[in-house]
Each structure stands twice: as C-alpha cells, then as structure tokens.
Amino acid sequence: MAGILLLAEHLNGAVRDITKEAIGAALSVKEQLGGPLVVAVIGENADAIANAVDLSGVDEIVTVKMQGDHFDPHIYEECALQLGMKYKPKLVLVGHTVNGMACASAVAARVGAGFASDVLALSADAGTVVATRGAYGNKVNLEVAFPGREIVVLALRGATYPIPEGAGSAKRSTFEVDLGEASKAMLHTGYIEAPPSNIDISKAEYILSVGRGIQEKDHLPRFEKLADRLGFTFGCSRPIVDSGWLPKPHQVGQSGKVASVCKVYIALGISGAVQHLYGMKHVDTIIAVNTDPEAPIFNVATYGVCMDLFELTKELETQFN
Amino acid sequence: MESRVIFWGINTHQLIMFYMIGTASMLIFLYGAYTHIAKYARGKSLVGPVEFTDRLTRALRDIFSHRTLRRRDNAAGFAHKGIFYGYLFGAIATTLYFIEIDILKPLTGITFVKGKFYLIMSLLLDLGHLALITGIIYMMVRRGLLRPKKLEYVRNYRGETELRPDAKTWKIEDWVFLTTLLLVGLGGFLQEACGLIVDQPAWAAWSPVGYLLAKTFTGLGMSVETAASIRAANWWMHGILALAFTAAIPWYKAKHVISAVGSLFMRDSRPLALLPPEPKDAEKAGISSIADFTWKDMLHLDACTKCGRCHEACPARTAGYPLSPRDFILDLREYNDDAQGCPTSGPPLVGGIIAPETLWACRTCGACQEICPVGIEHPSLIVRMRRHLVEQGTMDPLLRNTITVIGDTGNSFGENSRKRSQWTKALEFRVKDIREEPAETLWFVGDYASFDPRNQKVSQTVARLLKAAREDFALLHEGEKTAGNDVRRVGEEGLYEELVSHNIEQMDGAKPFKRIITTDPHSYNTIKNEYPSFGKVAPIEHYSSVLADLLGQGRLKVKKPLNKRVTFHDPCHLGRLNGGYDAPRKVLELIGCQLIEMPRNRDNSFCCGAGGGRIWIPDTPGTQKPSENRVHEAAALGGIDIFVTCCPKDLTMFEDARKTGGHEKDFVVQDLAELVAEAIELKSIKLQDLPPLADRIVKSVATQIADTVAAKLDAVLANRLASIPAASLAAPVAQLAAAPAAAALAPAAPGSASQAPPVQEAPKKEEAAPSAAPAAKANGADAAVTLPDTPFKPVSWDAISPVTPASFAGYQAPAKNGPRILVTIKHVAKLGDEYGFTSDGRDVRREFMEFSLNEWDDAALEEALRCIEKLGSGEVVAVTVGDADADASLYKVLAKGAHRAVRIWDDSLTNADPITIARALAGVAAAEAPDLIFSGVQSGDQAHGATGTALARILGLPHAAVVVGFDWDGKDAMHLVRELEGGLRHSFDLQAPAVVAIQTGINTPRFATMKMVKQAKQKPLVVVDGKDVQDGSGGYQVRRMYVPQQTKAEMLTGTPSEIAKFIANLIREKKGA
C-alpha cells in the first residue's frame, strides 16, 4: 500500500487550478509516502483534460470514461472507491472546493479512512500523513494525525500550494468503473450563467470592498460614493450579496470573482474568511480596516488599520472631497 | 329676599317647550356618554389593581391647581384656569338651580338659592364668567394671532406642507368650541344686564360686571322696554346655546372636560419608569390592533386636546424624525372613533395607521407624557406597539443584531462576559467580587460603563473616588448582564425578563450587601422601578447622590474648588423619570462650580437621543441628532467651560455631538465624577487605603508563581505531545496506563479500546495545571485539558471499514404524521481578540469562546421550515451534537418554528472531527427516518464543509452540497441548484430522501424574539447519551492547536485623520496621480 491518488477537477473542458495545486501538494509528500502519484480524470472528454494535468512529477494519469462532463459526487465517490481498490493509495487527495465538499468526506466515510478538509499544509511523519487546517475562523491552526489509518482522504484548500512547473511524461491508462446505483442518484439538468454585468471584479485594478462590518444596508451608498471618488471598483464579501444589498458581480472570493489584476485592494469590515481571501490575497497592496486586531484579514494585508471603519471612512471622505 | 327669577316672562307653553329642549339636550349628552362608555367596555381590562385614594387626591390636586396646564405656557395655563373656573361655577350654579327648581321645590316647597347665599353666588358667578370670557378671548388671540408653532397641525416633520383633511376639521372644531363658549358667556352677561335694567334690584352691585354693563347700556340710552325685549329674546338664545353646548360635549373637542378628568385620575404614578408587563397568558405580544387596547388607553386618547405641548417637547420630532406624540395620539383616536373599540377590516393599526418608523423614532425619554396636561401615556403605547413589531421581526437590522448579541453574550457590545470587569485591571487595587466576598455596596456597572473606552475611564475614576472615601464596594464582575432597561423599551419583553431573572439570581446568590449603586441612569431606573416586580432587590442609588453624600459628610474633601462655569444635562432616566434633579446640582455646588442652566433643564431636559434602544439604531440621514440640538443650546449660553453629564450614554452622545456639532472649541464634555476627582485632587490611591501591603505581596507572588508553573507545564506538555510520533499515538495502552497523570494528558486513551474513557478522569487534570486558568467555570467539558482520544481502528484498502451510524439503543423517534425534515444544527464558537489554550495544547479554553447559532444552519432551518409550510403538514426536527450550552441554539431554532430538538452529547465528543459528528447525527437520523435532511454547508468556527456529505454517506443517501436553490413538491424529484466557484450555477434533480447542504443567501432566515425562545422551552428537547459514538472510526486526531507564525500587516497607528492621509497618499502614489 503506497502512493497518492488525486481526483482531478474540471469544468467546461478545462482542468481547475486546484488540481494542479494539489499535484504540487502531493509532490511535497510523495517521497516520504513512497509509491506513485496517480491522477484520475473522470468524464466524457477525459483525454483532453489528462494532457493538462501531465505535470512533472505525476507518475500515472488514469482516465475513467463517463457519460457527460458534469460533476456528480455519487459517481466520483464510486470511482474513488474502485480506483482505490486498484491502486491502494495511502493518500487520496481532492480539492476543498464546492465539488470537493460534496464528495471527499463521503469517500472517507465509505472506506473508514482518515479525513481532514480545508487542509492548508500537509507533511509526512514516519510514513504517515500529518495535516494542518485552520480552526475558529482561522485564528488558530490545528495539526491533525491519522494513527492506524492506511488510507487518508484530504481536501486541500485552494490557492495555498504553488502549481509545479514543467511538463511531465506520465504513464497513461484507462479504467472501467461499474457505477451500479451511483449513476442514478442525480440528474444533471444544466448550468446557469451569471447574468452579464458592467461590474467586473476580475478586470478591476483598484477595488474597495466592504463586508459585514458596515452593518447596514443604508450605509452602502456612502461607501459606493467613496469608491467612486477614489476611482475604485466597488466590491464586497459574500454576506453583503446574501442579504441582497449588492448584486452578485460585486462579490470577491471563491464563489464570486477573483481580483486577478487588482493592484490596490481596500477591505473595510471584512474578517478574511478563506473563501474571501481566495479572491484577493494575492493582491500587491492590501489595506484592511477591522476592529478586531486578530482578524485573519490582517495576515494577508500589507497595511492594517485596527479601528472603527466609519471613523476612518469619514476622514477618507474628507481626503477625497 | 334676594334671588333671581329664572323663568322670567315665560308662559307654561314656553316652559314645556323649554323642558323638552332641555330633555333632548340631556339625552343627546347621555347618549354620547353612553357610546364612550360602551367603547371603553370593549377595551381590555387592566392587569393590576388601581389604588383609588392616591389617584383621586392627585387628580384633584392637578385639576384645581392647574399645575399641569401652567407649565411651560403660563399665559395659556392662566387663561385655561379662568375658563375652567368660570365654566365650573356656571355648571355648579346651574346644577343648584336644577336641584332647587326641579327637585326640592316641587317636592317640598323649599328653596335655598336666595339671600346671602344667592348674593355670594352671584358675585362668584359674575367674576367666573368674566374670567371665562377673558380666558377665551386670550385663547382666540393665541390661536388667531400669536399662533405658537405647537398649535400648527401641518406635519412638516414628515415633509408635508399642506393640512391633512382631518386636520382641517380639527381647526374647525377648535374654533367652534371657543366661539360657542364665548357666545354662551357673553349671552349670560347680556341677560344679566338686561335683567338688572328691568328689575332694578337693590343688590345689583353683587353682580358687578352685569351691573357695570347695565349702567353702560342705560348710559347709552337703552330704555327699560328695550331691555325687557332683549331680555325675552336673549333668554331663548342663551338657553338654547347653553343646552346645545352641553349636548355637544361628548361629540367633539369639548369632551375633554370629562375625559381629561378621567385621564388624570387613571394616569399611572410611574408611567414609563415602570412599564406594564405582558399578561402571562398572552398569545401574542403587545398592541397590534384596537382589540389590544385597554379601556384606559382609549380614555387617554379621548382626553387629548391637541395642545401640542408633547409635540413641542419631543426630541424625535425636533430632530426631524417621523414622530409627533400629539399626532400619534390623534391618529389613534381618529382610528378608534371609527372602530369604536372593535377590530376593523381596514388597514392594520400598527404598520398601517401607525408606521413602524414612527414607533422606532421614539427615545422613550418621557418628555411627552411628562408635559401632557391631561396625563396621556404616549411611550407606554409606543413600547407596547414595538413589542408587536419585535415579535414580527419588523425592525432595523442593526437593532435586530444587537438584540441577538445581547441574547448571546448578555451585553450590547457583543463582548465576552469575561471582559466585563476588565476596566478594573487599570486600578491600583483589586475590586471585590460580591459573589465571593460580602460588601456594603454592590456597584451595578452596566454596559457602557463597562465596555466603552471613554466611559471605562469614568468608571475607573468612580472606583478611585469610592476607594478614597473608604466605601466598601464590590462588583458582580462577569456575573452581571445588561440590566435590560432599553431592551424592555425596545419591546423585547422576553429577553428583558431573561436578563432580569439572571441579574436577580446573581444578586440573590451573592454574598450579603446592603445597597446597590450605579452610574448608569438606565440601569438605575429599571432596577429601582421594574426589578421589584420580579424579585427582591436591595435599594439602589445613583452615584450622583452617593457623591453628594460623600462630599456632604466630608468623606471626600474638596481641596481645590473648581471655579468653572458649567452647564448640566439632566439624564432623562435620572431626572424626568425618577426626580433625581438635585443631587448632581448639589455636587456641582459643593465642588465650587458655577452652574449656568440651559433653558431646557430639569423636567424639561432635552434627551440626548440615545434612549429606547435608539443608541443601537443608526440615525436617519438628513436628520439632526437630538444631541447636536442640545450642544447648540449649551453653546448658546456662552462662556461655558464644561458640559457636565452623569450618564454613560450621555457622555458618549455629547462627546460625539460636540465634535459633529462644531463646538470643539466651545467647551469640553465631562462626567460629574471626573470633576469631583479634580476638586478633591484625587491623583492615585494612598497606600493606607489599600489592603495591607503584606497581603498584596503574598497575593501577587502567589499569582506569579502559579502563572510560571502553569506556563512551564504547558510548554513541557506541548513538547512532549509534539515529540510523540503520530504512529505511536495509538501505541499499546498498557504502557501509558502505567503513568496515570500522563495518560490523562496524552492524546491516547486509557482503558479498553472501544469504550469511551471514564469521565472521572477529568478532575485530575486541574491538579496537574494549578490555576493556569483563571477560575475556569466552563460547562460540560473540562476547560483545562481536552479528553484523550479513542484509538483508531486500523483501516486499509484490504480491510475497509465503512463508518456506521451510532446506535442509541434508548432513543426512539415519535411516530410520523406527515413529512419529517431533519436539520443539523451547530452552536458555533467565536474567539475574541485574546484567548488561551488548554494545558494539553489541543484546544482553546472554553471561557474564551462566544457561542451562537451557525449561520449556515440558520439558512438550512429556514429552508426546512419553508418546505414544511409549503407542504402544509409535517415537522422539522433539529439535531445537534453539543453540550448543554448548545441548548441556547436549539431553543433558538425551536422558537423559529422547529417542532422538536435532539441533542447528542458526551464529553468524549468535545471538538470532535466531522466524521465522528456525522456518525452521531446518523444515529438519530436512522431512528427518525426523515424524508429529507438539511445541513449547513459548513460551520462558522471549524469550516469543515464535510459533515452533511459524510452524514449522507453513512446513511446511504443521495446528497448535494452548497445548494442555493431548492424546490420540492414533496413527491417527485427535488429540483436543486448549487453554486460553483466564480458564481456559476449548476442545476440538477435529486430523489428524496437525501441530505442537502444549504449555502447562505438561499433565503433570509426569520427572527426569533426572546419571548418566542421562552415559549420554545415548552417544545420537546431530548438529550441522547453519546458515550458510544466514539468507536475508533473518527476522521482525525488532534495533535496540537497553535497560533500560526504569519507575516502580519504593518499596522498603521495614529488618529483617523493621520491614517486617512497616509492611505490617501498611498493611493495617489499607486494610481500615479
């Protein structure tokens, strides 16, 4: 029993970054765990995607032919199980993504494996895996171990491991899975694209975002005006959209948009949840304002201001009058 | 003998006619009175008894002195007094004649209105009439020419510029009332003068006005014949007018001559200071329709004369908020004039006739009821209507948040209760804990004085003053929760009751003390007036009177009289509501301040705008803050050094208003105690005031030693844990069991593999880590160390071991009637900005956590409730894994509408991994056999995002995660939408039963008031013993928890303006501008 099995994730014919990052994470423990790194690609156009995951360090890419390219957690789980029986990996790795959340712990419960999700670092200790994850709103870290488990399923946090460089030359193979009941659980009916909008967070160079710290819908116009005066695009965290205060295109983060080309990002009253950080932590200059000195947003910010955001906003308004 | 001929020159026919008219007038009057009484009879009865004599004497005193009418409008009060006494004398005289002519004389032949009695009566009547006419003429001049603003009915505070149609009729009735009364008065004099000309009695001068008038008429050449014919004609005119006036009394403005008397009699002695509770058995809270009015409420409405005194006094109206207490009452009255005490099908009362924003505008300062001349209790009505709004959840989101936060943490700052007495840390001495040591005085600190940084300074000063005066005082420390005065005034009666019983319980359980003091007038008010209805409480004093006493007795000695020109703001809850006007003024005098009163002082003090929960509701843009209005008033006095407050909320509000109002250069805002400290030159505490030196040294050394030992121990343990290789954590147990102390601390189990460890292991650990935790009082799990893990089952690909549902042999689900939806619930923890770890380094200590209902589960619950509501039958069952503290969240979901709750617990489940939690939940789910299970996508604290999915697999059910769209008819497939990265949505169908993990944003969860939470306690909550859940099939074992080494942002310090400048420059530089 050895090695690592990685379930690739793809959407609309393109492999997701998280899968490539997971390859990077896998490589960091591959040697200690021994055995090969096998990447499984499940879907109708599995071959095309397989090419994209052939990064240096991947030993084998196994494609599982399936009807349709959409994600079905029941099918992925079944595949993981049968692939596991074949390759007997010590570590099964998936992304802690919307898809990952729907299947990782099911795989673990199915076989009785060790399990941890939202893993931000992994290491190996005497041939077994040790994982690190956040706890209590990511204010602290938690180091977890899986003594006695020859199988561990981990869901890896996105944007934590770098994508390895260089193409690989992995062995290609195919695998047949007997889906049985698993194919009947879910009926795919389609995708719904977000409606078009003239706000594009992913193209904005300067973003001012507000979070739940602004407390009230009535305060929004004030910040929107400030953003406008600064010449910044107006962004927000998810709860602002959830409450219906701003339309979805304003949302920064994993289920919103990533501020890919942003140069200066101002975060007012945003705690810095993982999913929000996903959308902005790479930005060069981040200014975060929060009354909680321990807010995780300060861990990614360039400049932090521990102060009531309204007090500071008032002064900023004077500065940009 | 001297007397008056009543029916002069009237023949029998005419007399009969007159009596018929008179009877008709009486009947109309009586019918009017009857409709009112019938209307009141439809009102709800009063809750408490009505003490009769006190009220009667108070009402009579108020009426005859006209005390309530003279205030702040002396001329109008005086004029009204003339009208009142003139009318009263007239009414008495008429009644006397009625008794004589219609009762006594026909029956017995006796007459008594004659002779001296008649002469004196004549004189009084004459003068009374003169007063009446003068009064009315003044009132007409006032309405017509002086036109004080308060008599204006245009609602410009609502942006209206035209009179409403109703208000036009009000204007007409005002003038009709004055004019008829004037004509009745004038007609009376005319009659008298003509009578005197015709009869020429010897006693004519006893009616001086009539006499002078008669002289004038004859002087102008009026003959006796002319006088006689005027007398004959005017007799009818005057008589009919007077009878018409009487008949009309119940039907328009004039009704106040009766209703105001009733209203003044019925007014409460402490309205607003002591709010009426909700009836115990009430099905719904507060006032939502006319059916919820008591007859007393209706009587008050009928008493309003539109005098506008409340309209003028109201801080909300003054600041431009949509509330005028007068219009509020008039709108209610108009409504009830139509409804007559019966619910109607028209627009709803609250939300229709009275807008929610009107109700939320009120600051419960009591200015309106205090100045009301007829004893109307506006705030009580407003608060009772708010109770309904709160129950409906119709409130400002920030207010809703604050209420939730108070429910969760016991204070409006959302701070951990541990921090309540943190302000005492800066003191040179330790402040007693009344829960441990007795003291003379218990200081109830209150929220603002405990948590607000500016007010903490004041609290420290007060503490030092008390210490300097050798006052023996103590605090409840974290045992104190907010007193609830404003929570009650917001209308959250359930939460209020909860807070009161907590605080009373704490005080009951404390060591003995004699009195309570507080710096907070809000806490003062409710503890003084309202707490006694809930239990015994010691007498309470406001610190202003404590300071006045200490200075007066020389226990605090003034060393340096301040010689400052100061002005003083009376806090509403101290002054108006409790009459505490003098003590603070006395203090100012004793410390040598020259007090310059603001025009609105004492009972006319103008509210800072923070009361009634308004401090938790943001100001509406475009309004002036009441506090700014107030600081302008102070600034206008000129040359004021200090604006003195004696209320924490006042300090906050006026400190702010001084800046925003542009008076930073004019004066400073300071608390009374700070001035006292300056005057007695309190610098720091003298050594002799402190506990004996030796005592302190011993204590501090002891603490230091304990801390060092604990820290060392922590380090040793942490090292040890880290050095145990992961694999050996599951090493044979026997070895570890040989060293019991280590076994208890190391994350491996003593005892046999499949058994949960015996709980009595726990106490030992406290000995191992002496006083590392400051008197940890955590519930359930031991705070010092987490429990050892159950060793894992070995699992490999050759021997997989699917996780099974836990089996709860004793647990039986009730029989199903209709669909059953299970919702998984978590009571999630949040850490503040400081926290410490358990001594085994595997978790954060319990006392540093604040708990609340997981927001994802809240959305899941909402979806479940909506689903059951849509299907029309069935039940929602909430399941959690948590200790007894988690009941708080379960009651919350039960209050929102879940039908039952199940809680699984055993200490071995503390901070368990998601697979273990899912196994526990699956045990209950297997027994419940639900048609559908909802979970939240993740929990706010641990964010596993895995429990729902694992639960589905353990149960063998289909599942979906991150669902933002859900549609199900209860039979066919469910239509679901899940949200992917980047906002793309994926739609698909799934067959029930299934597990659906809900993402926030799918709905807006409903709100549960504390009353609903309390009622929810009637619903079934079953606790299941979870000792067999841990069977070695868990997902992970925790090795350690630690604060990550991270690069942190460069923290910018300085004033907001300095930081803003820095940021502005940075932005300009980055944008290359």
Ligand SMILES: Cc1cc2nc3c(=O)[nH]c(=O)nc-3n(C[C@H](O)[C@H](O)[C@H](O)COP(=O)(O)OP(=O)(O)OC[C@H]3O[C@@H](n4cnc5c(N)ncnc54)[C@H](O)[C@@H]3O)c2cc1C
């Ligand atoms: C699958 C999934 C996808 C998600 N996708 C996203 C996403 O794309 N984007 C996203 O943002 N979230 C996303 N979330 C939600 C995320 O987990 C957090 O719940 C969210 O980001 C929190 O938003 P917040 O920081 O505004 O609110 P909170 O966490 O409530 O933080 C509010 C902050 O404001 C501060 N504050 C309060 N008052 C003041 C004041 N007066 N002055 C200064 N500071 C103040 C507080 O200290 C606090 O730190 C997702 C969650 C899941 C499960």
